[in-house]
Amino acid sequence: MADPKDTKTEIIDLAENLLLDRGFNGFSYADISSVLGIKNAAVHYYFPSKSDLGIAIIQRAKERFAGWTRGERMAGRSAAEKLEAFFRLYLKFFEAGQQVCLGGALETDFKTLPADMQAETQKFASAFLVWMGEVLEEGRKRHLFSFPGEAKDQAILILSSLQGALQMTRAAEPSCLHLAIAQIRRSMSKK
Amino acid sequence: MADPKDTKTEIIDLAENLLLDRGFNGFSYADISSVLGIKNAAVHYYFPSKSDLGIAIIQRAKERFAGWTRGERMAGRSAAEKLEAFFRLYLKFFEAGQQVCLGGALETDFKTLPADMQAETQKFASAFLVWMGEVLEEGRKRHLFSFPGEAKDQAILILSSLQGALQMTRAAEPSCLHLAIAQIRRSMSKK
DNA sequence: GTCTATAGGGGGATAGAC
DNA sequence: GTCTATCCCCCTATAGAC
Numbered sequence: 323m324a325d326p327k328d329t330k331t332e333i334i335d336l337a338e339n340l341l342l343d344r345g346f347n348g349f350s351y352a353d354i355s356s357v358l359g360i361k362n363a364a365v366h367y368y369f370p371s372k373s374d375l376g377i378a379i380i381q382r383a384k385e386r387f388a389g390w391t392r393g394e395r396m397a398g399r400s401a402a403e404k405l406e407a408f409f410r411l412y413l414k415f416f417e418a419g420q421q422v423c424l425g426g427a428l429e430t431d432f433k434t435l436p437a438d439m440q441a442e443t444q445k446f447a448s449a450f451l452v453w454m455g456e457v458l459e460e461g462r463k464r465h466l467f468s469f470p471g472e473a474k475d476q477a478i479l480i481l482s483s484l485q486g487a488l489q490m491t492r493a494a495e496p497s498c499l500h501l502a503i504a505q506i507r508r509s510m511s512k513k
Numbered sequence: 514m515a516d517p518k519d520t521k522t523e524i525i526d527l528a529e530n531l532l533l534d535r536g537f538n539g540f541s542y543a544d545i546s547s548v549l550g551i552k553n554a555a556v557h558y559y560f561p562s563k564s565d566l567g568i569a570i571i572q573r574a575k576e577r578f579a580g581w582t583r584g585e586r587m588a589g590r591s592a593a594e595k596l597e598a599f600f601r602l603y604l605k606f607f608e609a610g611q612q613v614c615l616g617g618a619l620e621t622d623f624k625t626l627p628a629d630m631q632a633e634t635q636k637f638a639s640a641f642l643v644w645m646g647e648v649l650e651e652g653r654k655r656h657l658f659s660f661p662g663e664a665k666d667q668a669i670l671i672l673s674s675l676q677g678a679l680q681m682t683r684a685a686e687p688s689c690l691h692l693a694i695a696q697i698r699r700s701m702s703k704k
Numbered sequence: 705g706t707c708t709a710t711a712g713g714g715g716g717a718t719a720g721a722c
Numbered sequence: 723g724t725c726t727a728t729c730c731c732c733c734t735a736t737a738g739a740c
Contacts (some may be wrong), residue, residue: 328536329705347538348625350733364706366735422621429680430613432622434539440684447684478689479696482677483670489620490673493631493638498669504671508661509700520723542716555724557717 328366332358338379342421346376346431346439371434380442383424384449391453401461408454416499421491425450426485442477451477460483467510480506519672523549533612537567537630538621564627570605571633574615575640583642593666599645600694604673607690610682616641617676642668647671658701 327335333354333457340349344471351372358365369375390396396404414423428435428443435443454477461467467478487502495501518526524545531540541691542563549556560566581587581602587595606612619634621630626634645668652658661668678693686692 344625345536345538345622346538348622352732360705360736361707363708363736367705370735381737394737395585425684426617426677426680428620429683430618431536432680432683434535443684447681451685453522470702471696475692475696475699478681478685478692479674480701482681482689482693483674484677485680486617486673486675486677487669489623489667489676490618490638492620492623493616493634494642494669498673501666501669502673505662505666508666509670511661542717543714551723552725553716554718554726558723561717563716 325509329358329360329364333365333368333375334378337375337422338383339418339421341376341427343378343419343428344414347434373439376435376439377442380424380428380439380446384442384446387449387453399446400466401464403465404457405461405467408457408485409506412488412499413503415488416491416496418487420496422488422492423485425481426489450481454481457481465512468512478505520549520551520555524556524559524566525569525573528566529574529615530612532567532570532618533606533615534610537563538625545659551702561682562627564630567626567630568633571619571630571637577636578640578644592648592655594653595648596652596658599648600675600697601691603679603694604681605684606679607687611679611687613679613683614676616672617680625674642671645672654702659703660701 331428336354336357338348340353343349351362353366357361365375369378394408399407412423416425425443425447429447430438432440432443449472458469458476458480459473462469462473483502483506484499487499490498519675522588527545527548528540531544534540542553546553546556556566560569587598592600603614606614609673616634618637620632620638623631623634641666646665649671650664653660653664674693674697675690678690
């Protein structure tokens with residue numbers, strides 16, 4: 323049925339999951355090659371350095387998000403529906419074995435990352451902030467929800483909370499993310 | 514003037530800073546010993562395994578927080594003042610070279626941590642949640658601020674946002690934490 | 705594309721001398 | 723308490739055969 327994925331894609335898939343599970347310094351080429359039944363050196367054929375691999379992960383995630391925001395399933399949706407769909411992205415990370423989000427994983431390891439990965443991480447993070455700010459601005463204009471202050475500041479509040487809550491599910495209650503989302507909804511509901 | 518710190522304390526100090534900068538898998542015994550002008554093996558004398566060192570960091574931070582919440586500077590303070598003082602703790606992490614908070618660092622690395630460190634991390638995280646929930650409950654009762662829903666859920670929202678915003682300062686704007694705090698204040702201000 | 709083989713470094717950790 | 727010396731493993735990365 324499904325096209326068998328090419329090796330390069332499989333490597334990025336595995337590496338992305340390892341990154342969200344264990345952080346960039348918490349996995350190795352051997353973790354990837356052993357699952358694929360190939361050798362260490364074969365992975366280096368596709369991604370000469372670990373930085374190349376990291377950049378591939380970030381760029382693909384950035385493009386995936388851009389496609390998601392502009393995709394068919396999003397066309398014609400209200401800002402409120404877009405926000406709910408965004409929440410579901412984070413709930414999926416949680417359901418996938420309490421993974422954290424890519425931004426959180428990269429930012430925590432930020433100071434240990436090669437310079438080119440740091441630059442990609444910054445582009446990635448800003449794409450999320452821009453999109454969320456626009457959705458919030460539009461939703462408030464159409465009276466779908468309410469919040470004080472600037473849309474950009476509310477975007478930071480929501481994104482940072484989702485990121486932090488995803489991490490907290492590991493050490494505090496697993497329901498942390500669900501409860502944070504519910505509280506965000508309450509705080510923005512029209513009185 | 515100040516008592517010269519004993520070596521054990523200096524090791525924990527250094528390790529804690531390295532942990533908040535680089536994550537638990539991002540520093541080594543050599544990073545510590547080189548600064549102190551001693552050898553790798555001398556650090557192992559105080560902390561035989563890296564897990565021992567990690568646990569010492571967490572337990573000390575937990576006790577420091579407990580002391581902070583019960584300390585003289587906190588006695589007689591209103592819930593609003595306590596919340597502002599808590600914000601300042603996170604602003605200090607940012608000012609100390611964009612460090613993340615201990616919970617965030619440990620939770621992101623959580624799956625790579627030894628079991629005993631995972632258990633300590635959980636105790637640490639829950640102490641923060643409990644305290645924040647109590648402060649919020651009291652503040653609302655006394656009409657110092659307002660928020661919808663349960664105090665515990667609002668505690669999760671605030672803690673997760675501070676944690677995430679601290680991380681985001683590294684990849685997005687450095688002002689992220691300040692803006693998140695300002696937005697939290699706005700969202701809870703009495704109308 | 706994938707292999708074997710290996711270089712070269714860093715990591716955590718221990719033994720035993722001082 | 724701190725040292726030297728060392729073990730052993732894992733890591734990233736490369737060279738060259740198939």
